[in-house]
Amino acid sequence: xxxxxxxxxxMVKNLRPYxxxxxxxxxxxxxxxxxxxxxxxxxxxxxxxxxxxxxIVVLPTVSxxxxxxxxxxxTAQSGxxxxxxxxxxxxxxxxxxxxTDQTPTLSDSKTSDSVYNPGTSVTAFxxxxxxxxxxxxxxxxxxxxxxxxxxxxxxxTFTTLAxxxxxxxxxxxxxxxxxxxxYMDGGASAALFNNPxxxxxxxxxxxxxxxxxxxxxxxISSTGNVTTIAGNQSAGLVNGPxxxxxxxxxxxxxxxxxxxxxxxxxQGNNVIRKITPLGVVSTYAGTGAAGYRNGAVxxxxxxxxxxxxxxxxxxxxxxxxxxxxxxxxxxGNNVIREIMPNGRTKTIxxxxxxxxxxxxxxxxxxxxxxxVAIDAKGNLWVTDQGNSALREISSSGVVTTIFGSPNQExxxxxxxxxxxxxxxxxxxxxxxxxxxxxxxxxxxxLLAGALNSSGFNNGLGAVALFNYPQSIAxxxxxxxxxxxxxxxxxxxxxxxxxx
Numbered sequence: 001x002x003x004x005x006x007x008x009x010x011m012v013k014n015l016r017p018y019x020x021x022x023x024x025x026x027x028x029x030x031x032x033x034x035x036x037x038x039x040x041x042x043x044x045x046x047x048x049x050x051x052x053x054x055x056i057v058v059l060p061t062v063s064x065x066x067x068x069x070x071x072x073x074x075t076a077q078s079g080x081x082x083x084x085x086x087x088x089x090x091x092x093x094x095x096x097x098x099x100t101d102q103t104p105t106l107s108d109s110k111t112s113d114s115v116y117n118p119g120t121s122v123t124a125f126x127x128x129x130x131x132x133x134x135x136x137x138x139x140x141x142x143x144x145x146x147x148x149x150x151x152x153x154x155x156x157t158f159t160t161l162a163x164x165x166x167x168x169x170x171x172x173x174x175x176x177x178x179x180x181x182x183y184m185d186g187g188a189s190a191a192l193f194n195n196p197x198x199x200x201x202x203x204x205x206x207x208x209x210x211x212x213x214x215x216x217x218x219x220i221s222s223t224g225n226v227t228t229i230a231g232n233q234s235a236g237l238v239n240g241p242x243x244x245x246x247x248x249x250x251x252x253x254x255x256x257x258x259x260x261x262x263x264x265x266x267q268g269n270n271v272i273r274k275i276t277p278l279g280v281v282s283t284y285a286g287t288g289a290a291g292y293r294n295g296a297v298x299x300x301x302x303x304x305x306x307x308x309x310x311x312x313x314x315x316x317x318x319x320x321x322x323x324x325x326x327x328x329x330x331x332g333n334n335v336i337r338e339i340m341p342n343g344r345t346k347t348i349x350x351x352x353x354x355x356x357x358x359x360x361x362x363x364x365x366x367x368x369x370x371x372v373a374i375d376a377k378g379n380l381w382v383t384d385q386g387n388s389a390l391r392e393i394s395s396s397g398v399v400t401t402i403f404g405s406p407n408q409e410x411x412x413x414x415x416x417x418x419x420x421x422x423x424x425x426x427x428x429x430x431x432x433x434x435x436x437x438x439x440x441x442x443x444x445x446l447l448a449g450a451l452n453s454s455g456f457n458n459g460l461g462a463v464a465l466f467n468y469p470q471s472i473a474x475x476x477x478x479x480x481x482x483x484x485x486x487x488x489x490x491x492x493x494x495x496x497x498x499x
Contacts, residue, residue: 080142177489
């Protein structure tokens with residue numbers, strides 16, 4: 001045992017130096033790893049403090065205004081929208097144009113324009129072209145330049161008027177009303193209205209007015225006499241027993257069918273009303289409660305116990321086709337509806353959600369549509385007020401934006417109503433104080449009024465002033481009638497060829 005003990009003790013004594021050496025090596029190794037980690041952390045922190053992300057500038061994205069405005073033999077108006085500055089500063093923008101180059105560039109003729117709504121993510125500009133050659137086809141597109149180069153929009157074509165082309169003379173007059181709010185029947189020049197919001201014309205030239213704040217429907221005969229045909233100045237939803245004991249609530253758009261029946265958007269009651277030539281007032285569609293539902297127009301057209309009555313939400317503009325189908329700009333629901341002669345309703349386009357998307361049927365989006373008109377081919381034209389745009393719904397249900405967008409408010413403003421003539425030219429009322437014509441040739445002409453200039457002035461073209469025009473209609477002779485809401489009157493616009 002002693003031998004073992006001594007031997008074991010000796011072994012331990014002999015191993016002790018190695019043990020301490022190993023311990024020191026391990027200790028030094030830990031210090032080394034600690035210092036290495038500390039240096040790595042310090043290096044990483046140093047790099048994170050000094051490194052800055054690199055911004056890559058790309059070409060700007062530009063959209064050319066798709067419509068030419070106020071075209072003459074030598075001048076035109078266009079513009080564009082800068083959808084993206086490409087992470088850089090825009091140094092120049094405008095339109096470039098040419099009579100020979102079908103994809104014009106900065107080497108061709110160009111404008112240099114300032115933008116409106118600057119400082120926002122999307123800016124727009126208006127371009128005025130002068131010195132054009134009469135009777136010539138031009139190619140035009142918007143451009144914007146930053147440090148990466150120049151981005152271009154799509155090409156738009158137009159043809160200037162011939163040298164000897166006459167310019168139409170547009171004259172605005174007061175057709176009925178004095179400018180004062182009130183209620184009085186009689187001669188057109190002495191009659192009083194209170195915030196009229198709707199106007200329509202029958203085949204005999206009689207004009208029907210939705211006298212909104214008086215809760216009445218009025219008629220201005222072709223001889224200039226104003227009478228009340230329905231309502232009693234009490235807001236409500238009552239159909240009789242006579243037309244003058246019936247009640248409306250803020251009537252708006254209206255339309256007249258071939259038999260002389262007047263259909264009215266009873267906006268405050270969320271229904272469509274019908275007034276026969278004999279003065280019988282009825283609720284044509286809707287329940288009186290705001291909502292969005294297709295179905296039967298009334299209980300007589302319910303098909304089963306599970307069937308429902310249609311509902312509307314602040315309906316506004318109306319139009320009618322040759323088959324008697326009535327189309328409704330269902331403003332509060334952001335959709336376009338159809339009321340069919342079989343007593344059923346359906347949605348033509350939109351889905352009750354605000355938006356701005358071109359698509360088919362319910363996949364399309366609108367934002368507070370206010371007016372609707374139908375052409376000879378069955379295409380519907382819609383003033384999409386919340387989007388500041390003119391939209392088209394084809395007979396197959398395809399929705400297309402013709403021009404305008406929420407980023408181009410100065411172009412069309414806040415369109416409130418639309419009508420169409422026998423040639424297919426469209427006429428648009430804009431709440432900012434303007435009346436437009438959109439021709440079948442794709443040209444937008446300012447007929448009367450001025451942007452954001454309200455007033456009550458008769459005269460030629462831009463000299464005339466309106467105050468919140470809400471509705472527009474046309475007669476068989478091509479005369480236009482405008483419900484000038486805040487001026488409490490009906491205005492008449494005549495268009496005659498110039499010399």
